[in-house]
Amino acid sequence: MKLSARSRYGARLLLDVARHGQNRPVHLTEVARREELPLKFLEQIAIPLRQAGVLKSVRGPKGGYLLARPPTEISLAEVVRLLEGEELIDCLADASLCHRVGTCPTRRVWQEAGQAFYDKLQSITLADLLTPGQGLWEDTGDV
Amino acid sequence: MKLSARSRYGARLLLDVARHGQNRPVHLTEVARREELPLKFLEQIAIPLRQAGVLKSVRGPKGGYLLARPPTEISLAEVVRLLEGEELIDCLADASLCHRVGTCPTRRVWQEAGQAFYDKLQSITLADLLTPGQGLWEDTGDV
DNA sequence: AGCAAAGCCTACTAAATTAGTATAGATAAT
DNA sequence: ATTATCTATACTAATTTAGTAGGCTTTGCT
Ligand code: FES
Ligand code: FES
Numbered sequence: 001m002k003l004s005a006r007s008r009y010g011a012r013l014l015l016d017v018a019r020h021g022q023n024r025p026v027h028l029t030e031v032a033r034r035e036e037l038p039l040k041f042l043e044q045i046a047i048p049l050r051q052a053g054v055l056k057s058v059r060g061p062k063g064g065y066l067l068a069r070p071p072t073e074i075s076l077a078e079v080v081r082l083l084e085g086e087e088l089i090d091c092l093a094d095a096s097l098c099h100r101v102g103t104c105p106t107r108r109v110w111q112e113a114g115q116a117f118y119d120k121l122q123s124i125t126l127a128d129l130l131t132p133g134q135g136l137w138e139d140t141g142d143v
Numbered sequence: 144m145k146l147s148a149r150s151r152y153g154a155r156l157l158l159d160v161a162r163h164g165q166n167r168p169v170h171l172t173e174v175a176r177r178e179e180l181p182l183k184f185l186e187q188i189a190i191p192l193r194q195a196g197v198l199k200s201v202r203g204p205k206g207g208y209l210l211a212r213p214p215t216e217i218s219l220a221e222v223v224r225l226l227e228g229e230e231l232i233d234c235l236a237d238a239s240l241c242h243r244v245g246t247c248p249t250r251r252v253w254q255e256a257g258q259a260f261y262d263k264l265q266s267i268t269l270a271d272l273l274t275p276g277q278g279l280w281e282d283t284g285d286v
Numbered sequence: 287a288g289c290a291a292a293g294c295c296t297a298c299t300a301a302a303t304t305a306g307t308a309t310a311g312a313t314a315a316t
Numbered sequence: 317a318t319t320a321t322c323t324a325t326a327c328t329a330a331t332t333t334a335g336t337a338g339g340c341t342t343t344g345c346t
Binding site for chain 1: 318319332
């Protein structure tokens with residue numbers, strides 16, 4: 001139960017592209033340098049994000065990546081869903097993992113906890129992270 | 144980002160003990176048989192649960208495990224925290240994983256999403272799982 | 287007393303997942 | 317043409333998770 005590096009790096013990648021890609025494509029070499037992340041790994045992470053229409057790519061020299069949508073339209077939930085495997089709980093994907101699956105009362109608990117996790121991420125967009133200190137999601141109070 | 148088998152099995156273990164341990168200790172051999180889980184794995188899972196005061200053990204023949212507290216006092220959050228590693232997000236535990244950690248805006252997002260996950264589990268107790276259909280936690284509506 | 291049934295504990299092994307690398311190819315600006 | 321960039325697949329290494337093994341401890345029973 002650990003958030004993978006893919007998701008963590010993916011969020012930072014998008015944020016970096018959002019910050020520097022206003023007027024020109026941002027190439028991954030830049031991102032790798034600024035964020036101190038391995039280029040080849042970033043390349044892998046960028047692909048599903050592009051395929052899903054979160055990033056948009058420009059090939060060739062002076063190419064790079066841009067956000068495919070405004071940052072207000074990109075939720076962290078979408079990002080994490082693309083980069084983690086879809087399902088957080090094994091037995092929800094593969095019923096054979098639990099005997100008498102129809103009656104297992106824990107099933108629903110896991111389902112709901114995972115939902116709560118994604119609901120939280122759904123409420124946070126890239127835009128919220130670009131303007132720290134005035135974000136909409138700072139109102140929860142807890143640390 | 145997968146809930147581990149330890150947590151899934153641990154919840155089923157506790158539930159089984161809650162169901163069958165009203166008047167006598169439940170031994171793990173029974174649980175392993177009823178739940179179709181590996182005995183030796185259950186033994187490992189039971190230990191931290193006992194050390195944390197969730198289970199209580201009786202040694203010797205006719206021994207086994209009992210709940211150390213009423214099921215209304217055992218939240219799933221406590222169980223999962225004991226069985227998963229404590230921290231869901233690596234960079235919250237080890238700041239060196241992210242450069243300029245003080246300014247990384249994603250940090251807080253992960254923190255809050257993890258919090259939402261555990262908050263949900265905190266609101267569900269073993270007792271809720273023992274009486275399916277009349278549980279307090281069914282009111283969220285979503286599937 | 288002594289046996290057997292349980293839990294207790296540590297160490298080990300195997301499987302699966304994650305993290306990261308390598309290599310080859312496609313596209314387009316210069 | 318050359319070169320910078322993305323694209324795609326395949327591979328390897330590291331780490332984590334899942335599960336096993338073996339021996340020790342406690343205690344009820346005869
Ligand atoms: S269905 Fe998931 S543990 Fe039973
Ligand atoms: S502090 Fe976690 S990704 Fe930057």
